[in-house]
Amino acid sequence: MAQDLRNLFEEDSKDQQTKMSEDHEARFLKKLENEFPKQQKSTNRFGILNIAASVVLLLGLSYGGYQYFQVPTKIVEPIKVVETELKSLGDVSPDLKKVEDYYLASINLELSKVQLTPENKELFDGYVERLKELNDEYKALTIELNANGPNESTLDALINNLKFRLNLVMRLKDKLQEFNDDAFSEERV
Structure with a gap:
């Protein structure tokens, strides 16, 4: 029962001698292109929101850090x-x-x-x-x-x-x- 897997694949490929149709690859790429832009649009919308949220968060943290680390100036007038x-x-x-x-x-x-x-x-x-x-x-x-x-x-x-x-x-x-x-x-x- 123990057979070498390489031998089995070689024999199987000789048996099947099936060839794909010529336009099979073109049809596959066309279907792939039709599906790919749909995923890209939905990712793009959330990507813009993610970028906007990151910018708002970065600005908020920058302002908070500025306020926290700001060196108080000496007030002479009081x-x-x-x-x-x-x-x-x-x-x-x-x-x-x-x-x-x-x-x-x-x-x-x-x-x-x-x-x-x-x-x-x-x-x-x-x-x-x-x-x-x-x-x-x-x-x-x-x-x-x-x-x-x-x-x-x-x-x-x-x-x-x-x-x-x-x-x-x-x-x-x-x-x-x-x-x-x-x-x-x-x-x-």
Whole structure:
């Protein structure tokens, strides 16, 4: 039973002496060409998507790497801002901070109690304009405090400015009360 495979193939090829038709190879190549472009089109579409996805991924990783490895630059300006930061009255001493906080809280409280109506709007606007002037003067005094350092005259001027503003708000409140009382008594008559 053991036969040499080479001998078997030689005998088999002699027995079969069949020959393929002449146009068999041409028909085979034509069928192969018809099938090959179909596969190429579908591969091409996915190939373009793969390339686009790769480009997007590469750009994303590049940007992320750039952000991650970017060396932070030294920012000089915040240091300058801290050096030139204005000291207020409250920065000079804790007692003066209490005085400043008291006056500012009182001013804000009294302003919040004011009831603005169309009738008293003109009166209110006049007082608010004067308050703005006093506030600007307070800022100028604060700049002077920082330029010259704390001295008695500047500190007194800052405290007096706060007093003036509180008195102005109290006068505004009184005038509005009088205005409302006059309007109320005119309605009764």
